[in-house]
Amino acid sequence: MGTSTFSGPIKAGDIFNTSGSTVGTDVANVGYVVMAQTSAVSQASSATTIVIPAGSQILEIDLNVITAWNGAATTLGIGTTASATALTAAAAVDGAAIGIVAAVPGTDATRAGNWVNVGTTDVKIVVTSTNTGDGDGWLTVRYIQAIANV
Numbered sequence: 001m002g003t004s005t006f007s008g009p010i011k012a013g014d015i016f017n018t019s020g021s022t023v024g025t026d027v028a029n030v031g032y033v034v035m036a037q038t039s040a041v042s043q044a045s046s047a048t049t050i051v052i053p054a055g056s057q058i059l060e061i062d063l064n065v066i067t068a069w070n071g072a073a074t075t076l077g078i079g080t081t082a083s084a085t086a087l088t089a090a091a092a093v094d095g096a097a098i099g100i101v102a103a104v105p106g107t108d109a110t111r112a113g114n115w116v117n118v119g120t121t122d123v124k125i126v127v128t129s130t131n132t133g134d135g136d137g138w139l140t141v142r143y144i145q146a147i148a149n150v
Contacts, residue, residue: 043135050125055148061103069095069135
């Protein structure tokens with residue numbers, strides 16, 4: 001399968017500017033394309049290959065657990081190289097069972113804000129497990145590139 005790379009952000013729609021008030025004829029309908037990156041992750045390492053572009057809005061973070069997290073604790077948090085708790089609280093995600101686990105920012109205003117806009121520089125995603133063990137899987141982050149919500 002061939003691949004294409006664009007510099008983005010990518011927008012799609014057939015009416016770029018509003019010049020009237022008739023939906024479908026002259027009201028803008030252009031939206032941002034949702035992007036995704038995925039990386040293998042493990043309980044023994046915080047490293048991922050996921051780097052989210054500056055100004056992006058995170059829509060979803062999912063952990064697809066292939067081998068369950070084990071040991072004294074089965075939990076992990078998702079953050080950035082700048083802050084291990086930038087996107088979830090520490091130990092907020094439970095990798096105890098094989099399957100897909102959704103990560104959320106919780107009720108913390110700072111973390112919720114980091115999902116709305118990752119900031120003015122690119123951010124590298126990290127996974128911080130509560131303890132080392134045999135767990136592994138795939139982390140997927142879905143986002144809108146460089147929408148720059150304020």
